[in-house]
Amino acid sequence: MRFTWFNLMPWPYLPDDFRQTHRSVWVDIDSRLFDPAASHAVYNSYLDLLEYAGTLGFDGIGINEHHQNGYGIMPSPNLIAAALARRTSDAALVVLGNSIALYNPPIRVAEEFAMLDCISGGRLVAGFPVGTSMDTNYCYGQIPALTREKYQEAHDLILRAWRHPDPFAFNGRWTKLRHVNIWPRPIQQPNPPIHIPGGGSLETYDFCIDNTYSYSYLSFSGYIRAKALLQGYWDRVTARNAPDTSPYRAGFAQTICVAETDAEAERLYAEHVSYFYNRCLHVFPGFADAPGYRTIRTIQSGALSQYAPPTGGYASLTWKDLTEGGHVIAGSPETVRQRMEALIETLHVGNIFCIFQVGNMPADKCMYSTKLFAERVMPALRGFFPEHADDGRFWCKKLERRRAPGSLPDEAELRARLGIEAGSWN
Amino acid sequence: MELKTIQTLQVPVRYFEAGSGVPLVYLHGAFGLLAGDPFLDLLARHYHVFAPLLPGYGDSEECPGLRDMLDVTLHGWDVVDALGLADPILVGHSMGGMIAAEMAAVAPHQVSRLGLIAPCGLWLDQSPIPDLFSLMPYEYPRYLFHDEAMGTALMTSGLALDDWEWLKSFLVANARQLGMAGKILFPIPERGLSQRLPRIRARVVLVWGESDRFVPPAYGQAFQQKIAGAALVSIPEAGHMAIWEQPEQVLAALARL
Numbered sequence: 001m002r003f004t005w006f007n008l009m010p011w012p013y014l015p016d017d018f019r020q021t022h023r024s025v026w027v028d029i030d031s032r033l034f035d036p037a038a039s040h041a042v043y044n045s046y047l048d049l050l051e052y053a054g055t056l057g058f059d060g061i062g063i064n065e066h067h068q069n070g071y072g073i074m075p076s077p078n079l080i081a082a083a084l085a086r087r088t089s090d091a092a093l094v095v096l097g098n099s100i101a102l103y104n105p106p107i108r109v110a111e112e113f114a115m116l117d118c119i120s121g122g123r124l125v126a127g128f129p130v131g132t133s134m135d136t137n138y139c140y141g142q143i144p145a146l147t148r149e150k151y152q153e154a155h156d157l158i159l160r161a162w163r164h165p166d167p168f169a170f171n172g173r174w175t176k177l178r179h180v181n182i183w184p185r186p187i188q189q190p191n192p193p194i195h196i197p198g199g200g201s202l203e204t205y206d207f208c209i210d211n212t213y214s215y216s217y218l219s220f221s222g223y224i225r226a227k228a229l230l231q232g233y234w235d236r237v238t239a240r241n242a243p244d245t246s247p248y249r250a251g252f253a254q255t256i257c258v259a260e261t262d263a264e265a266e267r268l269y270a271e272h273v274s275y276f277y278n279r280c281l282h283v284f285p286g287f288a289d290a291p292g293y294r295t296i297r298t299i300q301s302g303a304l305s306q307y308a309p310p311t312g313g314y315a316s317l318t319w320k321d322l323t324e325g326g327h328v329i330a331g332s333p334e335t336v337r338q339r340m341e342a343l344i345e346t347l348h349v350g351n352i353f354c355i356f357q358v359g360n361m362p363a364d365k366c367m368y369s370t371k372l373f374a375e376r377v378m379p380a381l382r383g384f385f386p387e388h389a390d391d392g393r394f395w396c397k398k399l400e401r402r403r404a405p406g407s408l409p410d411e412a413e414l415r416a417r418l419g420i421e422a423g424s425w426n
Numbered sequence: 427m428e429l430k431t432i433q434t435l436q437v438p439v440r441y442f443e444a445g446s447g448v449p450l451v452y453l454h455g456a457f458g459l460l461a462g463d464p465f466l467d468l469l470a471r472h473y474h475v476f477a478p479l480l481p482g483y484g485d486s487e488e489c490p491g492l493r494d495m496l497d498v499t500l501h502g503w504d505v506v507d508a509l510g511l512a513d514p515i516l517v518g519h520s521m522g523g524m525i526a527a528e529m530a531a532v533a534p535h536q537v538s539r540l541g542l543i544a545p546c547g548l549w550l551d552q553s554p555i556p557d558l559f560s561l562m563p564y565e566y567p568r569y570l571f572h573d574e575a576m577g578t579a580l581m582t583s584g585l586a587l588d589d590w591e592w593l594k595s596f597l598v599a600n601a602r603q604l605g606m607a608g609k610i611l612f613p614i615p616e617r618g619l620s621q622r623l624p625r626i627r628a629r630v631v632l633v634w635g636e637s638d639r640f641v642p643p644a645y646g647q648a649f650q651q652k653i654a655g656a657a658l659v660s661i662p663e664a665g666h667m668a669i670w671e672q673p674e675q676v677l678a679a680l681a682r683l
Contacts, residue, residue: 027560138560141613145605146493173493286560289597290612292605299597 001344001384002395004060004094005053005370006253006353009046009080010071012360013038014279019315024284025070027138039073045363047080051087052367053356056374059395060092060125062353064197064218065099066132067139071280071359078112085120086405092396093120096197096216096353097127101147102140105175106154107182110161114186121402122187125395127216128155129197130204134283137290145292148203150174162191193394195251195351200229201298205236208249214351214394216251220281220314223254223343224326230347232301247344247385248394251351254343255358257330258372265330268365269358270319273328276359277314328358333376340377344384351394427461427470429484434504440486441478441505445470449514451506452477453522456558456607458484465669468677473515478505480525482606495610495617499528503536515683516628517541519669520641521607524619527649530630531622539683540628542649543676544641544666546611547619553644559604559612572637572665580670623652630656633679635664635671657682 014033015021022030050061063080066072074080081093093116098109117124130151136142142150153172157180160168167181186192194213198204208215215233219226230250237245257273259265322328329339344352356370409417427444442459444466450473452466459466459477469475480498481489492498502525506514516537518526523545530537546555556569563585564578571577586592610617630653634646643660650658659679664672 137612143612144559144608146609284560286562286565290559290608291600291603292608292612294601296598296601299594299601 001381002059002248002351003378003381004062004092004351004353005050005056005058006062006064006094006096006355007046007050007357008064008066008072008355009043009074010276010280010357010359011039011073012042012275014070014275014360018279019282022282024282024287025280026066026134026283027068027287028284029068029070033070034073042073046357047083047087049357049363049366049370050080050084053370053374054084054088054091056371057378058091058354058374060094061088062094062096064096064127065129065135067135069134071276078116081116081124082119085116085123089402089404090398091123092125092398093123094125094195094353095127096125096195096218097129099131099136099140100128100154100158101131101136101142101151103154105177106157107161107177107180109154110158110182111184113192114162114182114184117186117188117192118184121399122192123396123398124186124188124192125195126192127195127197128158128213130201132199133290133293134287137293138287143292144290147293148295159191162186187399188397193396195394200232200301201294202232202236202301203295203298205233206240209237209240209242212393214249214251216253216351216353218253218353220253220255220277220327222322222326222328223252223347226252227346230349234348245348246388246391246393247348247350248388248391250347250349251353252343252347252349253353253355254340255328255355256336256340256369256373257328257356257358258333258336258369258377259330260332260372262331262335265332265335266319269330269361269369272359272361272365273319273322273330274359277317277322277327280359281314333372336373337377337380340381341384344381350385350388350391427463427466429461432505432508434501434508436491436501436504437481437487437489439478439481439505439508440484441476441509442466443474443476445473445475447472447474449474449476449511451509451511451514451516453502453516453518453525454479454483455520455522456604456611458603460484465673465676468673469517469680472677472681476509476511476514478509480606482602488602488606492606493609495528495619496532498525498610499532502526502529503533513538515539515541515680517543517680518545519543520666521546521611521615523547524610524615527619527623527626528617530628531619531625534625534627537628540626540630541633541680541683542630543633543669544635544638544645545632545649546615546641547617548645548648549614549616550644550648553642555615555641555645556639557613558615558640559608569640570666572635572663572671576671577665577667620652623649624654626653629683631679631682632656632658633668633676634658634660635666635668636660636662637664638666638668640666 063077065077161182170177197216197218257269323330479486516526523542524547567577661675
């Protein structure tokens with residue numbers, strides 16, 4: 001099993017009456033709700049938490065890309081990943097990911113991911129989402145019906161740029177480059193492992209299967225409602241004659257809250273979970289799905305009905321609804337362990353993206369929940385899928401010897417080494 | 427009104443044909459065309475009307491090869507050629523007006539009469555066009571009609587948003603139609619027409635509903651300034667859907683061509 005501590009980086013100061021007074025948390029969110037001075041503490045606290053998780057035995061720490069979004073103040077995940085590369089030493093840097101259709105030219109992604117891989121010593125797990133319609137179409141102006149074509153071309157260019165050792169010309173429809181020759185190149189050859197976040201598009205299933213990429217379903221509706229969608233994926237894995245059904249071919253995001261007892265979990269976390277489901281997921285429906293963004297095949301498959309918000313929206317869901325319905329896995333370590341086992345078995349997933357930082361949860365509660373999980377839940381879940389324990393195709397391959405940050409010689413040693421007399425340089 | 431199919435260079439095209447007399451090609455707006463469209467019926471009483479559906483509209487085949495404005499413009503001419511028409515009256519509404527204007531600009535000697543009813547294709551910062559692609563269906567009437575209540579009745583009859591099967595068919599139609607429209611309208615319905623408009627040599631009538639809240643009347647003046655000799659006819663008590671709200675007056679304006 002591979003556990004990634006994932007931070008969406010929600011803005012924690014949306015007002016109590018946000019739902020009533022604002023139409024959307026995304027795209028046209030009121031910029032006056034963002035307080036740049038307050039964000040200084042927010043960003044640094046979130047970075048601290050990611051670094052903290054990196055010390056507790058999580059396999060990875062994870063981040064993603066959203067634009068003009070009140071629950072994700074991370075338009076550039078690569079900036080965050082660069083900071084994490086320096087302040088963590090062991091955990092994989094799971095960047096889920098860069099919306100590659102939005103970068104012009106897309107070799108920018110090949111370059112930045114290569115830099116991250118080099119700086120971190122081969123710890124990068126690269127994510128290539130098509131991107132949500134809100135981000136890709138409404139915020140970044142991509143034409144919905146052409147987004148997939150552009151994405152596909154960007155993917156082909158990036159992979160070729162990583163793998164091809166010599167300069168080449170790339171004559172794409174969207175990108176034309178005479179001399180592709182990225183520099184630096186990733187440590188992980190031929191390329192870092194690739195995860196593709198998806199939301200039920202059949203095309204994305206096939207794309208992952210055919211390229212040996214891991215398919216990750218990043219939903220907020222929990223594992224019970226995700227069963228049909230991931231079953232669709234596994235059915236497709238079989239139908240397309242993939243050589244195996246390794247659980248590491250799939251990943252799933254789950255909100256998790258751990259306390260000493262079930263009652264304590266509700267007392268500590270209910271308000272923050274409510275903040276997330278009430279305010280952070282308040283998206284104007286007109287921004288949900290630009291016409292043409294999804295293919296006809298996907299709409300007709302009915303996959304979308306399974307992850308449509310519940311009738312009445314998330315706002316009507318209580319703590320009891322959210323925990324019993326599996327949107328949130330919460331409770332004592334024993335409760336959480338049982339439910340995590342159910343998740344892993346139900347969905348057959350080896351990569352879990354664990355969301356502990358929920359809504360406006362303060363750092364202390366988040367640390368408590370994270371630590372309890374790391375010490376009293378995660379070890380008990382490590383034994384799943386022993387037959388696939390050696391499947392390294394979907395995870396990073398770190399350099400054995402990695403240089404620790406801050407390992408310059410001290411100045412006295414340097415003077416001695418260079419034969420510089422004391423006093424000539426203080 | 428008969429729905430027929432004609433093969434063009436890239437794709438079979440569905441088109442309505444009715445009436446007799448002077449041939450008139452009518453290009454529909456982003457919401458498409460239905461059999462029994464009252465404006466089309468009215469046109470057919472005076473002209474020999476050909477109203478092709480853009481690929482993906484109605485039951486017509488999609489055409490992935492149409493990606494940008496030039497593709498769509500040339501496809502428009504492919505359709506006229508396939509229909510065997512020479513210098514038909516070219517009329518377009520909204521998105522169709524944008525396409526018709528582009529067609530007249532790239533082939534100024536092939537069209538001598540051009541009717542543009544509230545066309546898209548320009549952008550004025552002081553009069554932004556609403557984002558069609560993020561409007562909810564219940565929001566359409568307020569932008570499209572002078573008489574919002576009547577528009578609501580017209581547009582929401584038959585909506586069954588709680589029924590998944592109905593919703594699926596609605597989403598499919600929307601994805602096909604507005605997905606295609608998005609190639610020339612998303613995210614801003616402007617693809618450089620402004621610098622091409624002066625190439626138009628046709629006699630031009632611009633028709634605008636005075637209460638158009640979708641493509642406001644300021645755009646009528648902007649079009650008029652760019653096309654030598656263009657007439658601008660304003661229609662009272664009509665919005666963007668002037669063709670439904672005041673069809674007789676739109677017809678009368680087009681009769682000046």
